[in-house]
Amino acid sequence: MLAIASDHAGFAYKEKTKAFLDTLGIEYRDFGTKTPEAVDYPDFGHAAAQAVSDGTCSEAILVCGTGIGMSIVANKHNGVRAAECTSEAGAELARKHNNANILCFGERLVSWETAEAMIQKFLTTPFEEGRHTVRVNKIHSLTRC
Numbered sequence: 001m002l003a004i005a006s007d008h009a010g011f012a013y014k015e016k017t018k019a020f021l022d023t024l025g026i027e028y029r030d031f032g033t034k035t036p037e038a039v040d041y042p043d044f045g046h047a048a049a050q051a052v053s054d055g056t057c058s059e060a061i062l063v064c065g066t067g068i069g070m071s072i073v074a075n076k077h078n079g080v081r082a083a084e085c086t087s088e089a090g091a092e093l094a095r096k097h098n099n100a101n102i103l104c105f106g107e108r109l110v111s112w113e114t115a116e117a118m119i120q121k122f123l124t125t126p127f128e129e130g131r132h133t134v135r136v137n138k139i140h141s142l143t144r145c
């Protein structure tokens with residue numbers, strides 16, 4: 001089960017994301033916002049990221065104006081690796097190298113065509129493991145150099 005959330009600045013792309021997931025037959029839970037009225041992105045980003053952190057949802061897609069605020073919010077949660085992406089290649093590498101479990105992007109920064117390509121890569125690209133497993137584990141262990 002995917003978690004989906006946005007603020008007002010990402011609302012249109014969140015709705016497009018849901019329609020795209022419907023065509024793929026992928027189930028999701030929409031954590032809001034439910035209208036284009038102005039809201040605060042942490043209210044919705046925290047709810048979706050918490051669902052990933054506690055295992056209620058396997059992954060999440062978060063949209064705001066830039067994707068940056070949502071990624072900062074999401075990365076406060078244990079076990080979350082949220083990647084703010086602006087390209088298909090970035091979304092692919094976020095999965096391959098970082099095992100990202102949350103994709104964030106900005107409706108004000110990327111075309112819908114790019115957003116759709118990023119979602120596709122995020123959903124279908126596996127983690128490469130190997131040397132990247134050690135590195136990803138260090139993200140959560142707070143090990144300092």
Ligand code: RB5
Pocket residue numbers: 007009010041064065066067068069070106
């Ligand atoms: C809302 O205006 C905007 O600040 C928000 O969507 C996001 O881009 C924050 O990072």
